Each structure stands twice: as structure tokens, then as C-alpha cells.
Amino acid sequence: MTDYFWDFDGTLYDTYRGMVKSFVIACTESGFKVESDQVYKSMRRTSLHQTFAIFLKNVDFKKKQRIVTRYETVEKSEQTNDRPFKGAAEVCKWVIEQNGRNFLVTHRNKSALNMLKRDQFTSLFTGCVTSENNFPRKPNPASLNFLCDQYQVDKDNSFMVGDRALDIEAAHKAGIKGILFDPDDIIFVETVPDKRIKSLLKIIV
Missing domain, CATH: 1.10.150 (DNA polymerase; domain 1)
Structure with missing residues (x-):
């Protein structure tokens, strides 16, 4: 999984x-x-x-x-x-089809959850952390570690998908792999991502 x-x-x-x-x-x-x-x-x-x-x-x-x-x-x-990126729904559904789970880790407030509900994404996520949970901001890995502990996540087989260097740094500090989504190729990273993509659908292939 x-x-x-x-x-x-x-x-x-x-x-x-x-x-x-x-x-x-x-x-x-x-x-x-x-x-x-x-x-x-x-x-x-x-x-x-x-x-x-x-x-x-x-x-x-x-x-x-x-x-x-x-x-x-x-x-x-x-x-x-605001709408999901192309491929977002397909990838989240694919994760579930592979017996995996999706988790949301965001600095945004509950408006993120409201948009997920509006666009019928809620059922695709097992757990989430928003600003209301009051965790330190990424790249601090506390929010990731919380979800990993709560849901007994196998860190060796997990990925963090984010569009900024701080997402990759947080992932690696938590002991999981990082996928950098950089559609316009403008991000410079010191912590090298395990995978770099311009389309979310590249997660599947």
C-alpha cells in the first residue's frame, strides 16, 4: 500500500x-x-x-x-x-484503486475542505491537516508525522506531493519521499525531490 x-x-x-x-x-x-x-x-x-x-x-x-x-x-x-489541477481527481482515485490512501496537508484554513466538498473530493481523502490544527508550518514535518502516526502509515512507501521546495524538505524530514509538482519549471531546490513532474498524471506513469 x-x-x-x-x-x-x-x-x-x-x-x-x-x-x-x-x-x-x-x-x-x-x-x-x-x-x-x-x-x-x-x-x-x-x-x-x-x-x-x-x-x-x-x-x-x-x-x-x-x-x-x-x-x-x-x-x-x-x-x-478555484478548481483542481488537471489529473488531480484521476490520480487520487488511482491511489485508492492501488489500495493506497490520500491525505491533505495544507497551510490553508478550512476553506480547503470546503472546496474539496464542493468538488466532490472529500471521499478521496482519509485524513487532513489544515491551519486550524495549529501545527508548525512546513518544512517542519510535525503535521506529516501526526498523520503518519494516527493512520499507521508505512513511511517507506509514501510520498508527499507539493509545488514548493518546503514540501520536499518536510517530506524528507518526515522520512517519506517527495514529488515536486512544478508545471512552469521555476522552483530551485536544495533538497532534491525523488521525482519532479510538470503534470500530476505523471505520478501514475
Whole structure:
């Protein structure tokens, strides 16, 4: 049995379009001009949390909080357009057909679970960790280790699928293999992934 742990944003779901748009709107409304392409690359190469820190490093705390709050409001409305990547459903179903299990490991809040429910993905997942579980952020492996312990996962036969270097680092720290999903080939990794793919369907072949 081979189990798969899935990141959500940019891996299972194509959410960056809405996230980048929301970031640009929130910054622009507060008088900060940011380029969509640079925001996207920062989100992919670091994280949303770090992208805020990078782009708003010279902004006072109260103004930064207003921008973050505005981002969250806009991004929530954009979620109606967020959909799974091509091949996501097929791969998750294939994992189950091979007697494996799928687990979700995301920094996103319960909105990830709401989107899974909306798109009839919930039944494809055995367990999940979201921000509400209050685990340290990846690359800390605590969330992965929690799921492995709770569901008696065989780490030697498990994979973490993610779109960023921190996903691969977290996987290796937890003792499982890492698959880097990098559709536009922009990620630089120090921790070499066990497999690098541009299409989720490449997991099957």
C-alpha cells in the first residue's frame, strides 16, 4: 500500500491565479504597486506568509494588517473560481484503486475542505491537516508525522506531493519521499525531490 500526502494550493488546486490577483488588489488599494509575475514567483518559491513579509517589509504593522485583511476578503470571493489541477481527481482515485490512501496537508484554513466538498473530493481523502490544527508550518514535518502516526502509515512507501521546495524538505524530514509538482519549471531546490513532474498524471506513469 502506497499513501500520498497532498499540498493544496498550487498542487491539488490551481489557486494561485486568485491568490495573486487578491494580493495585487490589496496592495494597490493601499498605494503599493506590485507586479503579478513577481508576486506569483514569490508565492511559489517561498509561501504566502513570506510573500507578505517580503513585499511589505517597510510597512507599519497596522497598515500591513489592513492589507492582509483586505487580501483575505478578496481571496475568499475568488475561491468560487478555484478548481483542481488537471489529473488531480484521476490520480487520487488511482491511489485508492492501488489500495493506497490520500491525505491533505495544507497551510490553508478550512476553506480547503470546503472546496474539496464542493468538488466532490472529500471521499478521496482519509485524513487532513489544515491551519486550524495549529501545527508548525512546513518544512517542519510535525503535521506529516501526526498523520503518519494516527493512520499507521508505512513511511517507506509514501510520498508527499507539493509545488514548493518546503514540501520536499518536510517530506524528507518526515522520512517519506517527495514529488515536486512544478508545471512552469521555476522552483530551485536544495533538497532534491525523488521525482519532479510538470503534470500530476505523471505520478501514475
